[in-house]
Amino acid sequence: MAEAVVPRISREELEERLGDPTLTVVNVLPAEAWRAKRIPGSLSLPLAEIRARASTVLPKRNADIAVYCASDT
Numbered sequence: 572m573a574e575a576v577v578p579r580i581s582r583e584e585l586e587e588r589l590g591d592p593t594l595t596v597v598n599v600l601p602a603e604a605w606r607a608k609r610i611p612g613s614l615s616l617p618l619a620e621i622r623a624r625a626s627t628v629l630p631k632r633n634a635d636i637a638v639y640c641a642s643d644t
Contacts, residue, residue, distance in 0.1 A: 580637060585637055585639075588635075588637075589610070589611070589612065591635075593634070593635055594635045594636075594637060595614065595629060595630055595634060595635065595636045595637070596610050596612060596613040596614065596636075596637045596639070597613060597614050597615075597616050597628075597629070597636060597637070597638045597639070598610070598613045598614065598615055598616070598638075598639055598640070599616060599617060599618040599621070599638055599639070599640045600617065600618075600640050601617050601619075602615050602617055605617075610639070613639075614628060614629075616628050616629070618640070
């Protein structure tokens, strides 16, 4: 089976789209890290919980979703 191609966006594009209601921003770090520092408006969905919670937390599967897991550097 071929591996899916996941589009990437730059930090600049993400910053430009932060007010865009068609974009959902998801932090996949542990919830403690999300509580400590996060992109405003982002959702917390820790990597370990994706299979169990994604269908209830995320919008439609074909929606624009930006996932991040690193610091602000």
